[in-house]
Amino acid sequence: NAGVTQTPKFQVLKTGQSMTLQCAQDMNHEYMSWYRQDPGMGLRLIHYSVGAGITDQGEVPNGYNVSRSTTEDFPLRLLSAAPSQTSVYFCASSRTPTASQPQHFGDGTRLSIL
């Protein structure tokens, strides 16, 4: 049972480059989300999706795009990388958006922007 799978695990980019962080879950979860984790700032929500074809912005959406064409996949696109986007990115999913449902996290993508 793979759960939530994120690729790549590590990535170094140059300022201005674009890339896509991949996230896939095999649990048929409706709700998926992307967070960034920075020292002293905890987890901050970037974008989320309550189902295929439905996405919305979180707390820090600028510079990122998402799409949800299937239930399983929720890629995060960096349009033009900036050093401020150096962070650890986590994808998470839950069975439904219900408040009592816990989230299942991937192992993260560690991204450095030079």
Added chain:
Amino acid sequence: GDSVTQMEGPVTLSEEAFLTINCTYTATGYPSLFWYVQYPGEGLQLLLKATKADDKGSNKGFEATYRKETTSFHLEKGSVQVSDSAVYFCALSDWAGNNRKLIWGLGTSLAVNP
């Protein structure tokens, strides 16, 4: 608005010591409360949860009780092990309009020495 405050770390304990990590919250509704644990280099994992007042969540020797009167959800363990060294996050989940909101504490780092 809703918020979560957890005690700052790092917390350093000797093996078999008693652990308490404080978490207090503010919420306008009736949230669900969670503790997640993050081991080095990994994503967050659900440790325990409680969905209504006076519920006690428990897992792996950890416990936390949802106290509405003191708006608290303190994490406790009677005898910690070296393997419990990790970062612990308190989180609140509630509804805002017709969307779920998830509020995270900043995390408390725990180091257990043999």
